[in-house]
Amino acid sequence: MTFRSIRFLRDRLKLRGWIALCLILAAAVGLPRFLSSRFMSERRLASSLERARTHLAARELDQARRELHEALGLEPGNAEARTQLATMELGLGNREVAFLEFQTLTEMQPQDPNGWIGIADLMVKGGLHDAPEAALDKAIAAAPTRADAHLLRGEIRFRVGRYHGAHVDAQTAVAEAPQDAAARALLVRSAAARAEPEAADGRFQESVGRLGPIPSTRFRAETQSTGNRFASVAREHWPGRLAQIRQALEMEMRQQNWAAAQRIVDSARQGYPDTAFAPFLAGIVELAQGHAGEAERYLSESLKSAPRSPVIATALAKAWSRKSGAAFAGERLMGLAERDRGFAFARYLAAHAFVDARDPAAAEAALRRGLVLQPDSSVPWQHLADYYLEVDRSAEAMSLLQQALDRFPRDPDLQIMAAQVSAQLGNSKEAIRIYEEVLSRRPDLDVVEYKLAGLLASEDENGASSRRLLQLLQHLRSDHPSDPLLLDGLGWALYRAGDPTRGRASLEAAVNGAPDEPSPHYHLAAIYARENKTELARTELKAALDSKRPFAERFEALRLMRDAPRRSAP
Secondary structure, eight states: OOHHHHHHHHHHOOHHHHHHHHHHHHHHHHHHHHHTSHHHHHHHHHHHHHHHHHHHHTTOHHHHHHHHHHHHHHOTTOHHHHHHHHHHHHHTTOHHHHHHHHHHHHHHOTTOHHHHHHHHHHHHHTTOOHHHHHHHHHHHHHOTTOHHHHHHHHHHHHHTTOHHHHHHHHHHHHHHOTTOHHHHHHHHHHHHHHHOHHHHHHHHHHHHHHHOOOOOOOOOGGGOOSOSTTGGGGSOOOOHHHHHHHHHHHHHHHTTOHHHHHHHHHHHHHHSTTSSHHHHHHHHHHHHTTOHHHHHHHHHHHHHHSTTOHHHHHHHHHHHHHHHOHHHHHHHHHHHHHHSTTOHHHHHHHHHHHHHTTOHHHHHHHHHHHHHHOTTOSHHHHHHHHHHHHTTOHHHHHHHHHHHHHHOTTOHHHHHHHHHHHHHTTOHHHHHHHHHHHHHHOTTOHHHHHHHHHHHHTSOOOHHHHHHHHHHHHHHTTOOOSOHHHHHHHHHHHHHTTOHHHHHHHHHHHHHHOTTOHHHHHHHHHHHHHTTOHHHHHHHHHHHHHOOSOOTTHHHHHHHHHHGGGGSOO
C-alpha cells in the first residue's frame, strides 16, 4: 500500500471506522485460536453428545455413530461417548467393534467398570477365561456391588474348578440382585459343588469338554515387549472375526506373501473403518517388511483411535527403534507419556527401550517421572518396583513398595505385589501378614487364599499356622482348579494338612500342566523324599533346579538334593 493510499484512507475514515477496522483485523487473527480453545472444544463436545442422544432416541444409528465419533475425536477419553458407541455397536451385532470400544474405554477410564465388564463378557463368549477374570477383578475393585460383574466372574470360576470363589461371587450377586435367576442358579450349583466334590469334578470336566479348548494367548513378534510382570497387557486379544483376520495375516507374513497380506489389510479397512484395527495391521505389515517409516505412519494413525493401547504402543516402539535406535524409541515414548499423563504404559515401555540402549539411568528416570505425573495412582510405583526386580535390586523394590503402601495403604495390587516380593526374599511371615490383611478387606479374592495356603503349608507345624491352614482348606478342599500353579499350592497344602493321596495327585497334575515351573517339581520331590522314593525325588529336584525361573525354596531344594541319598531305603 503506497503512502498516498494510506493518506486517502486516513482522510476518508473517521475514528469509528478505524476502531471497526481494528476489531475486524483482531477477530480475523484471533478467531482460529478461539475456535480451537478448550471452551469451544467443550461446547462442540456437548453439542455432539446431545445430537448423538437425539439420534439414538430416534434410532437414527448412522447419524448417532457419526456424532459419537466426532465427540471422541474431540475427547478420546469421554466415557459417555465411548460407552454409548460400544453399546450401540453391540446391539447391532458388531461384537468386534464393540470390543474395541470397550477395550479403549478400559485404557482411557480404568475406574469405569462398564468397559471391564463389556470386554470380559465378550472374551468369555470367545472361550477365554484368564483374561476376562482379570478384567472383572478390575471392575469389582471399581464397583464392589455390581451384581453382573460378580455373576460373570463366578461363572468363570465355576468353569475352571474354583467352586469356593464361585460361591462367594454368587452370594454377592444374589445379595445385590435377589430376583436374578442366573445368580440364584449359580449359588445353587456352587453350593452343590462344594458339598459333593467328586460330582462337581465330573461336571467340571463335562463343561470343559462342551466349551472346547481355550484359545492360547501368546506374544507376537511385532509387539513383543522386553518387560516382565506387566508385559502381559501388550498381548493381543482380538475377538471373533478380528482374531481370524489377524491369524490369516500372520500366516501370509510368515510366508512373505506381501500382496496377499496387503489384500487382508485392505479388506480390514473396508470392514472395520474408523477403528484402530486396520491401520494397526498395515503398520505391522510394513514393520515385517523392514519399512520402519511407513510402519510409524500407520501405527500413529492407529494410536489416534486407541490413544493408550499397549498393543499399538509396543509395535510403535519397535518401529521407532528400528528407525533410529532404542534410545530414540525411549525418547518418543516419553513424549507420548508427557502429552498424556495417564499413559503409564508408555513410560514402562520407554524404560525398557532405554535398557536396550544400555542407559539404566534414563530407564529409572523414566519410571520415576511417573511418580510426578500420576501422583494419585499406584501404577507408577508398581512399574518402578517391577523394574528393580528385573535388574536384581529386590531389596530396593521392597523398600519402594513399602513407601507406596504408606501412600496407598488399601491398594490390593500393591499389597499382593509386596507379598510376592517378600516371599521371594524369603520373608514368608511378612508375606503371610500382607495376604491376611488383603483377605480381611477383600474376602472375594480366592487366589489370595491359595497363595496364603501355600505359604502356611511351608511353615513349621506350629499350632497357629496349622489351624489357619485347616481353615483355608475348609474353603478350598472341594476345588479342582485348572491353573497348575493354584494346583501346586493346593496340593502342597493338602499334603501338609494330612491328605497325602489328594495332595500328591494335585502336585502330579501341576507338574504335568506346568513342566517349566520349579515350585511344583520341588513340592512333589519333597513328598517323594519323605516316602523314600529317592530316584523320583531326585528327578523332580533336578527339574526344579534346572529351571531358570526363580522360586523361594531353591535353597531347600539344594539341601534336599544333597540329603536325598541318605534318605533312601536300604
